[in-house]
Amino acid sequence: MKYFSIYIPNAKTNPAHKPTAEFKEKMDKFVGEAIARGEFLSGGGFLPLKSHGAVVRRTNGKHSVIDGPYTEAKELLGGFAMLQYPTREAAIEGAKRFMDVAGDGECITYALMEQEECLDEQAAA
Amino acid sequence: MTAADLNRTIAAVWRIESARLIAALARIVRDIGIAEELAQDALVAAIEQWPQAGVPDNPAAWLMSTAKHRAIDKLRRDELVQRKHVELAHELESALDDTNVSTEAALDDPFGDDLLRLVFTACHPVLNTEARVALTLRLLGGLTTDEIARAFLASEPTIAQRIVRAKRTLSEAEVPFEVPRGAELIERLGSVLEVIYLIFNEGYTATAGEDWMRPQLCEEALRLGRILVGLMPDEAEAHGLVALMELQASRMHARTGPNGEPILLLKQNRARWDQLLIRRGLKALALAEKLGGARGRYTLQAAIAACHARARDAEATDWARIAQLYATLAQVAPSPVVELNRAVAVSMADGPRAGLELVDLLVAEPALKSYHLLPTVRGDLLEKLGRNEEARSEFERAAALTRNARERELLLQRAATASKQ
Amino acid sequence: MSYMLLIMEQAERRKNRAPEQKLAELDAMLKFQQSLKTRGIHLGSESLRSLTDGTRVGKPVDGPFVEAKELIGGFFHLAVATREDALAIARECPAAQYATVEVREVGPCNSD
Numbered sequence: 001m002k003y004f005s006i007y008i009p010n011a012k013t014n015p016a017h018k019p020t021a022e023f024k025e026k027m028d029k030f031v032g033e034a035i036a037r038g039e040f041l042s043g044g045g046f047l048p049l050k051s052h053g054a055v056v057r058r059t060n061g062k063h064s065v066i067d068g069p070y071t072e073a074k075e076l077l078g079g080f081a082m083l084q085y086p087t088r089e090a091a092i093e094g095a096k097r098f099m100d101v102a103g104d105g106e107c108i109t110y111a112l113m114e115q116e117e118c119l120d121e122q123a124a125a
Numbered sequence: 126m127t128a129a130d131l132n133r134t135i136a137a138v139w140r141i142e143s144a145r146l147i148a149a150l151a152r153i154v155r156d157i158g159i160a161e162e163l164a165q166d167a168l169v170a171a172i173e174q175w176p177q178a179g180v181p182d183n184p185a186a187w188l189m190s191t192a193k194h195r196a197i198d199k200l201r202r203d204e205l206v207q208r209k210h211v212e213l214a215h216e217l218e219s220a221l222d223d224t225n226v227s228t229e230a231a232l233d234d235p236f237g238d239d240l241l242r243l244v245f246t247a248c249h250p251v252l253n254t255e256a257r258v259a260l261t262l263r264l265l266g267g268l269t270t271d272e273i274a275r276a277f278l279a280s281e282p283t284i285a286q287r288i289v290r291a292k293r294t295l296s297e298a299e300v301p302f303e304v305p306r307g308a309e310l311i312e313r314l315g316s317v318l319e320v321i322y323l324i325f326n327e328g329y330t331a332t333a334g335e336d337w338m339r340p341q342l343c344e345e346a347l348r349l350g351r352i353l354v355g356l357m358p359d360e361a362e363a364h365g366l367v368a369l370m371e372l373q374a375s376r377m378h379a380r381t382g383p384n385g386e387p388i389l390l391l392k393q394n395r396a397r398w399d400q401l402l403i404r405r406g407l408k409a410l411a412l413a414e415k416l417g418g419a420r421g422r423y424t425l426q427a428a429i430a431a432c433h434a435r436a437r438d439a440e441a442t443d444w445a446r447i448a449q450l451y452a453t454l455a456q457v458a459p460s461p462v463v464e465l466n467r468a469v470a471v472s473m474a475d476g477p478r479a480g481l482e483l484v485d486l487l488v489a490e491p492a493l494k495s496y497h498l499l500p501t502v503r504g505d506l507l508e509k510l511g512r513n514e515e516a517r518s519e520f521e522r523a524a525a526l527t528r529n530a531r532e533r534e535l536l537l538q539r540a541a542t543a544s545k546q
Numbered sequence: 547m548s549y550m551l552l553i554m555e556q557a558e559r560r561k562n563r564a565p566e567q568k569l570a571e572l573d574a575m576l577k578f579q580q581s582l583k584t585r586g587i588h589l590g591s592e593s594l595r596s597l598t599d600g601t602r603v604g605k606p607v608d609g610p611f612v613e614a615k616e617l618i619g620g621f622f623h624l625a626v627a628t629r630e631d632a633l634a635i636a637r638e639c640p641a642a643q644y645a646t647v648e649v650r651e652v653g654p655c656n657s658d
Binding site: 133356 | 629638
């Protein structure tokens, strides 16, 4: 089953910092193995909202772009991944193993709505 | 919104919407030059009015509606009538007066026919390749003249002239605004694919100048390829081309080191390869093959790129399969460059001596006279065989031939290393 | 270069919406997705199930996610080069009418 997961590092115990060479190596290895097992399909890091993103909301027909200030969690949205696991339990395990490498935080994992015909499977484009 | 924000927003809207806008207008006025002028007029109006009125909820529809009104104004001042036949003016008038056609519907174009017509017109064989590339980037990519000039290291006036002349050529040749059919379609499609891949390659290999690559061009080519696939989902080679570009692009973040130095494929950190693009590329390749395109030139090249993408590390590469694919490509789209690539694959599968035998056959090939990769490959194989003096001289020859500064540095380094052996 | 649109919905609204409304909203999202494909900027998109089918692992981080009042209803991954491009698309997204659309620039996985 496919899952979409968001990882939010804990600002207090795992603050944003430039990754060390050792960290990158560990992460590369982790991701490489996850790819080989068919668990990691794709992923990316999120850049900070304030400088690299925005929030758009529409109220009463008018759009407004909200640039901040944001609550802490929004600033820290670490990254996302598209994953494949046989069971929800395996997804939970995977999240724990990921955070062993990535550090303290929270992984929020959603099952996709249409498993039989995933929206991005329908065409190659 | 600050003035700077607004300008960037307008530029973004233009990039995203201008192709569909120009295509829809071209269907009405049957001339892409006039269609572009009308679209540009609407853009100017947006720049004038949106600071006060705000960005409209549906910017595309606003631009379309404005373009139409500008066309009516022009008509009343008789400019268009003088430019084209009187019939056109009448057609335009009646199209604009058709109050049953809503602005949204005019832009809706659910089967993308207008966009497809625009694609084929911009890539028409009556234009030379440079003109097709410039026109495609301008009309379909929404790039400014300046952006195109910078991408191809030409001057802005040169590109501007190129585009003006291209439109005039199409107008004078009375090229119809339509999608070709049957045998002509296949041939013309080849021209479209060629233009898109040329743009991609220019971005991916940056044949001249200081940069190792120009990612923006790759992104543009990918977008054009995906648009084409969306418009022609049954065309195997369109999927093949997108597959090729996605698989190559998947390596973009791994191709340069921390100091901007180029890193060759076999030495890249594969953890940096973009898995999303690899997945998409492999899917597109599978679809191209399913549609019967396994022997298409782009599909074959994509299959080769897929061999690399599937290998967990360089040692796991299926070189025998790559050599086989190049052999097929050599039948389908023979060229000395394909032969050279086949030689490399053979050398990896069967050893440098086997590869060198094939490369030596190409040394006298006139088409490869100024192709820096020939001496590069030869140098590499000679080095592997311990023939270091000869290797050094080949790397030096290659360095002298390349127009890319970074590549030259790399080759001179290899020459120095070989001479130290 | 890519950007992601995260559709942040209120959990209550998701729970209480009528089936016809759900279908209409999904339909609008599909049309939106199709228009992204036509413009060659669609990299991926999904509708997501509620968190009862998913999981939360780790110590909750301060912020709206904790209370589970808000959830991610879906996402669109866009092949666009600038924040303004992404914002222009976000404004068009039908979900902006009933949800908040977060626009995030995506960096390479495990980047420098």
